[in-house]
Amino acid sequence: EIVLTQSPATLSLSPGERATLSCGASQSVNSRYLAWYQQKPGLAPRLLIYDASSRATGIPDRFSGSGSGTDFTLTISRVEPEDFAVYYCQQYHRSPWTFGQGTKVEIK
Amino acid sequence: EVQLVESGGGLVKPGGSLRLSCAASGFTFNTYSMNWVRQAPGKGLEWVSSISSTRTYIYYADSVKGRFTISRDNAMNSLYLQMNSLSAEDTAVYYCATDKGGYNDYWGQGTLVTVSS
Numbered sequence: 001e002i003v004l005t006q007s008p009a010t011l012s013l014s015p016g017e018r019a020t021l022s023c024g025a026s027q028s029v030n031s032r033y034l035a036w037y038q039q040k041p042g043l044a045p046r047l048l049i050y051d052a053s054s055r056a057t058g059i060p061d062r063f064s065g066s067g068s069g070t071d072f073t074l075t076i077s078r079v080e081p082e083d084f085a086v087y088y089c090q091q092y093h094r095s096p097w098t099f100g101q102g103t104k105v106e107i108k
Numbered sequence: 109e110v111q112l113v114e115s116g117g118g119l120v121k122p123g124g125s126l127r128l129s130c131a132a133s134g135f136t137f138n139t140y141s142m143n144w145v146r147q148a149p150g151k152g153l154e155w156v157s158s159i160s161s162t163r164t165y166i167y168y169a170d171s172v173k174g175r176f177t178i179s180r181d182n183a184m185n186s187l188y189l190q191m192n193s194l195s196a197e198d199t200a201v202y203y204c205a206t207d208k209g210g211y212n213d214y215w216g217q218g219t220l221v222t223v224s225s
Binding site for chain 2: 043
């Protein structure tokens with residue numbers, strides 16, 4: 001199976017700062033079949049990005065995704081107070097679909 | 109508005125069984141593949157099972173293969189997960205989610221399954 005490794009495990013930022021989250025795949029994820037989700041405590045995950053760089057419906061444009069092959073990035077251009085949460089990447093290139101272990105974005 | 113509402117979770121003894129349900133509304137259920145995804149307490153997300161819109165394609169994670177059965181009733185707009193031979197490792201919040209070609213665009217609120225004696 002494809003193993004996704006997210007870094008860093010925790011990102012401490014102040015509101016207004018830029019966030020850069022990484023997701024590395026153990027094998028190439030062709031066709032950019034990679035998604036990003038945001039999860040807040042006690043809530044279900046919310047889709048942010050699909051196909052590596054396409055924003056889901058209603059997602060603000062401060063969220064952007066990039067990358068291909070084995071290296072993918074989620075960028076939050078200016079972190080808002082509501083963005084402090086855990087972020088997961090997921091590949092859907094090859095079954096079984098797998099998720100990264102998550103990056104927690106916390107208030108500095 | 110898309111709504112997915114899971115039910116059927118609870119406390120069950122090791123070796124026991126449980127059936128989860130997911131009631132869908134706000135979209136054309138019979139045109140969507142559906143997934144079950146779980147999250148153990150304090151842990152990350154794990155894909156469990158998928159079923160295509162017409163039940164032609166069904167997939168399971170190795171961790172549940174042979175013990176869990178996914179099914180759906182398109183007339184009732186409902187998704188199910190029959191879970192047998194449960195162990196402590198199955199303790200998790202179970203989410204149903206719509207499958208848009210592999211990624212999950214809508215999620216339910218989840219139902220907690222606790223396996224403990």
